[in-house]
Amino acid sequence: MSQTILITGIGGGIGRAIFKSFLSSEYQVITSSRTEKTELDVDFNSLSEITHYQYDLTKEENVIQLFEQIKNKYNKLDVFINTIGGSLYSHKLEDFPLDEFREVLEVNLVSAFLLTKYAIQLMKNNKDNGGNIIHLVSSSAKKFSTNKAPYGIAKAGLARLIQYAAKESAIYDIRINGLSPTYVFTERHKSSIEKKVKEKDQSEEEILDHILESQLLKKPMLPEDLIPVIILLSKTKVITGQIYNCTLGEIINY
Numbered sequence: 196m197s198q199t200i201l202i203t204g205i206g207g208g209i210g211r212a213i214f215k216s217f218l219s220s221e222y223q224v225i226t227s228s229r230t231e232k233t234e235l236d237v238d239f240n241s242l243s244e245i246t247h248y249q250y251d252l253t254k255e256e257n258v259i260q261l262f263e264q265i266k267n268k269y270n271k272l273d274v275f276i277n278t279i280g281g282s283l284y285s286h287k288l289e290d291f292p293l294d295e296f297r298e299v300l301e302v303n304l305v306s307a308f309l310l311t312k313y314a315i316q317l318m319k320n321n322k323d324n325g326g327n328i329i330h331l332v333s334s335s336a337k338k339f340s341t342n343k344a345p346y347g348i349a350k351a352g353l354a355r356l357i358q359y360a361a362k363e364s365a366i367y368d369i370r371i372n373g374l375s376p377t378y379v380f381t382e383r384h385k386s387s388i389e390k391k392v393k394e395k396d397q398s399e400e401e402i403l404d405h406i407l408e409s410q411l412l413k414k415p416m417l418p419e420d421l422i423p424v425i426i427l428l429s430k431t432k433v434i435t436g437q438i439y440n441c442t443l444g445e446i447i448n449y
C-alpha cells in the first residue's frame with residue numbers, strides 16, 4: 196500500500212499550497228478543513244486518491260473521529276502536516292479579552308496537541324517505518340509582534356510541544372519537526388496590506404519595504420517557497436525535534 200499523508204487546515208493560504216504540492220504524488224492524500232470540499236478553491240478532480248474530512252479540529256471529539264476514520268479506511272498514517280493557526284486578534288495584553296486569548300491558544304496550541312497525540316497513537320503501529328509530523332510554528336514564537344502576545348505565547352508553546360513530542364515518540368521512530376516562517380504573503384495578507392494602504396496613507400511599496408526591512412533577502416516569501424523544506428521534513432528519517440527558521444536571512448533570537 197502506498198504512503199498516506201494527512202494535511203490539516205487546507206482552507207488557509209499555506210495549507211492550500213502544501214496540499215497542491217502533494218497532488219499526483221506517491222501519497223494517498225487525506226485532508227481536513229472546517230470548509231466543505233466543494234467550497235475549497237482546489238481542483239479535486241485531477242487527483243489520484245484524496246479523502247477530505249470536514250472538521251473543526253480544536254475539539255477533541257472531532258480529532259478522535261478524524262483519526263478513527265483514517266484508521267478504518269487506511270489502517271495507517273505515514274506523514275502528518277498541520278497548518279492550523281493564526282493570530283486572530285490584535286490587542287495589548289492589558290486589554291485582551293479572556294475568551295479571545297483562549298481561542299488563540301485553542302487554535303494554535305490545543306489543536307496541535309490533540310492532533311499530535313492521536314497521530315502518535317496511530318503512527319506508532321507503523322513499527323519499522325515510524326512516521327513524520329510537521330507543524331507550522333512562527334517567528335512570533337521568538338520575536339515581538341505588536342498586539343499579538345497570545346499568538347507568540349501559543350507558538351512558543353507549540354515549539355516546546357514539538358520538542359517534547361519528538362523526545363517521547365522517538366521510541367516509535369516517529370520524527371516530529373516544525374517550520375517557522377516570518378511573514379508569508381498569502382491572499383489574506385494581500386488584503387490586509389491593501390487595508391493598511393487605505394488606513395495609514397502609505398503606499399504599498401512603503402508597507403512592503405517595512406515588512407522586508409529586517410530580512411537579508413529583500414523579496415516576499417510566498418507559500419510555495421516553503422515547499423522544499425516541507426518535502427524534506429516529510430521524508431526525513433534522521434531529523435527530529437528541530438524547528439527550521441524560514442526567515443529570508445533575518446536572525447531571530449530570544
Ligand SMILES: NC(=O)c1ccc[n+]([C@@H]2O[C@H](COP(=O)([O-])OP(=O)(O)OC[C@H]3O[C@@H](n4cnc5c(N)ncnc54)[C@H](OP(=O)(O)O)[C@@H]3O)[C@@H](O)[C@H]2O)c1
Pocket residue numbers: 203204205206207208209210227228229230250251252253278279280281282302331332333334375376377378379380381383
Ligand atoms: N502567513 C504567515 O505570514 C505565517 C507566518 C508564520 C506562521 N504562519 C502559520 O502558518 C499556518 C498557516 O497560516 P496561513 O497564513 O495559511 O493562515 P490562514 O490562511 O489564516 O489559515 C489558517 C488555517 O488555520 C485554520 N484555523 C484558523 N482558525 C481556526 C479555528 N478557529 N478552528 C479550526 N481551524 C482554524 C484554518 O483551517 P480551515 O479553514 O482549513 O479549517 C486555516 O486553514 C498557521 O499556523 C500560521 O500561524 C503563518
